[in-house]
Amino acid sequence: MTDATLTPPRREIPEGPRQPAARPPARRRGWRDRSLIQLTLVRYREFLREPEAVFWVFVFPVLLAGGLGVAFRNRPAARQPVAVLSTAPGAAQLAAALRSDSSLTVRVLGDSEAARALRTGEVALVAVSAGAGAVSYRLDDTRPEARTARLLADGVVQRAAGRRDPVSTRDEQVRERGSRYIDFLIPGLLGMNLMGSGIWGIGFAVVDARKKKLLKRLIATPMRRAEYLASFLLSRLTMLCFEVGTLLGFGVLVFGVPARGSLAALVLICLVASLTFGAMGLLGASRVRTVEGASGLMNLMMLPMWVFSGVFFSSSNFPRAMQPFIQALPLTAVNNMLRANLLQGAALGTMWGEMGIAAAWLVLCFVVALKLFRWK
């Protein structure tokens, strides 16, 4: 593809005596020879020819999601293990009563065995028959499963003794996709990945080029400085599709993670996220001359977001006093938007607050980065 309008005008600088140098007429240049395209291609080549980078961006998040998804998968409602003390009178009747309930597994154990089983968590509860019409429970009530076991066992015991519940009840099972841990996790990993590749992808490449005096060499050419920076954004935005596609595709296909929101809104969220983190990477790389210095600075930027922004667990676990700080972090905003879009199918219109936070970070970091940026 060639385009006549791309043909550069001859140099118009008048100068004293021109040399008789033979200058071939400028050739027409195709789109591939435009500097922005060439610079963007460099970004791709440098990324794809670095196997480690490809691993961290594409393979690692999938492995992490797979591992955590398997470890924290929802199991069918577990049966609570309980023990009946064999030495107490009436132990056989008590055990028989408890066995009639399918949500309990019952073992009959001697004194020391029962104590050991309770201590090691093999059973959640030890039931001791204390004569006619009396049962005592041994349990550690700081363990949630012990409290569950006590409620279940006591209900069985009471009904076996003739209690009639005054209200008739019925359970309707609702197991909905979107409320499992993996559903929570995938959008968080997506946000974390966007942050990592944005901050690292741009920051590292810029600092490396500065350290190698390549930045200085580039600005000694007629290259437009804005195009150099734009090439990072352009490559990030295109790479983004593959990054998000890989991780989200994995989550949807393997774990059935729901993607309920509109795709266009998802694309927009990822775009804004990527630009925001890219601007943070640019800021982190604006002055530093060594890769070590940059890596420290960028980890410092990312650490609060790894911890507070609700990647692996909800950020609402942190104390109330910290919430304004946590909600102001860009990754928190991004993760909230991703979860709202994917899990709740929320419309963009409901996320203007988060969008505003991300955009504010984008503008702030970009402006400061341009002010501080050092080409040499």
Next chain:
Amino acid sequence: MSLTIRGLRKSYPGVTAVDGIDLEVRTGECFGLLGPNGAGKTTTVEICEGLTAPDTGDVVVLGRRWTDHPRELRERLGIQLQETQLSEKLTVEETVRLFRSFFRAGRAVDEVIDLVQLDEKRAARVGGLSGGQKQRLALACALVGDPDLLFLDEPTTGLDPQARRQVWDLVERFRTTGRTVVLTTHYMDEAERLCDRVGIMDHGKLIALDTPRALIRARCAEHVVTFSTLPAGAIDIERLRAMEGVLDARPDDGGYQLDVAELHRAVPALLAFLAGRGIELSALETHSATLEDVFVSLTGRHLRDD
């Protein structure tokens, strides 16, 4: 004039890198800035390249000033910086194509790769190139914009002799097109071989400026003749001094050393002198005085006092 520098000064905290330099480089010449490390060569060149702003002074490059026409100037300069490491993951061709894309007008990528004799390495990664090949690639990146003025900052530092000669050939070929080269070096032979004129820098100042030949002639004898005789020590030094073409004579390690302006007159005269006295020549050696000798005579130091 391709380059005019007037009253150039540049200080960094604690050091005056350039301390008042005036200089003119004519169109079509190869000009060399010579001096030890830290003399201010690189700072001077980087100011001319528009990479560093001077504290005071006026720099006019190709009739333009950096403050007025930065972009036009960049289009017309070819630059090779000291210590630039091009991206190791790109191939030779990708690298040259990238640099070509920055210039509105320039030479074809293939043509430049052929010119620097990297055609066999076209698809090779930069990381796998030898030092000499990397330096020729840097030259290709400097030449791809078809520059009117080429700046080379220590183009052969760290290269082996064969790689240096290849770089020299490239510079000489560029000069045959009538364009201008400014280079810095701390190699004397490089300056003598490539440069029409040489400026010698030391401590931020230009301490001498002329053609290599004129610098040598003004500062030292042009040639040095060393010889020994059988029997040894049979000649009066004053007689040697009085010989045709001999500027000075001194005993040297059992033999004699003569400073000579014209070798082709002095050597026959010496041979006739010895034959006339029946003295046999046991060793004879001559070498040309170099810019190194000039630098030593100007500063009392060698160029590469490492």
